[in-house]
Amino acid sequence: MNQTTILLWAFIIALCATLGSLFFSEVMHFIPCSLCWYQRIFMYPLVLILLINLLYPDKYVYKYALPVVLVGFVISLYHNLLMFKIIPESISPCVQGVPCSVAYINWFGFITIPLLSFMAYFAILALLILGKKGSTKNEK
Numbered sequence: 407m408n409q410t411t412i413l414l415w416a417f418i419i420a421l422c423a424t425l426g427s428l429f430f431s432e433v434m435h436f437i438p439c440s441l442c443w444y445q446r447i448f449m450y451p452l453v454l455i456l457l458i459n460l461l462y463p464d465k466y467v468y469k470y471a472l473p474v475v476l477v478g479f480v481i482s483l484y485h486n487l488l489m490f491k492i493i494p495e496s497i498s499p500c501v502q503g504v505p506c507s508v509a510y511i512n513w514f515g516f517i518t519i520p521l522l523s524f525m526a527y528f529a530i531l532a533l534l535i536l537g538k539k540g541s542t543k544n545e546k
Contacts, residue, residue: 407536407540408540409537410460410463412533412534412536412537413456414460416452416471416537417456417457417460419529420449420456420530422526423449424449427446427449427523430519436510436519437503437504438504439504439505439508440503440506441484441485441488441499441506442485442520442523445485445520448481449478449523449526452474455470468534468541472535475527475530475531475534478523479527479528479531485520485524486520488506488520489507489521491507495507
């Protein structure tokens with residue numbers, strides 16, 4: 407895959423994740439927990455970063471997109487560890503409002519909103535790593 411295709415797929419995934427989170431909160435009226443908000447804080451800018459890079463290609467996109475994705479990925483991983491009860495909820499940052507372990511959806515017995523976020527961050531991270539490796543090969 408070339409750089410543009412990789413970044414296009416990363417953009418599409420980030421856009422779907424953003425629109426999905428807005429659908430769950432604004433249409434379905436699911437109240438996001440604290441960890442969901444943190445994940446949104448790092449997903450929403452990715453849409454703009456990747457879109458701007460698609461319109462105005464920049465070889466440094468990986469330098470400013472990868473840190474954003476990595477932070478969101480770590481928060482998402484932590485949230486899933488809470489959801490699957492690997493980490494006790496007593497150490498969760500969700501002390502007010504909605505608990506971080508609330509499963510608004512549970513498709514096929516295991517697909518939750520935090521898992522959807524984790525899959526989006528993982529896919530974007532994998533694409534950016536693939537694109538970064540491809541861009542360093544092209545520079546040599």
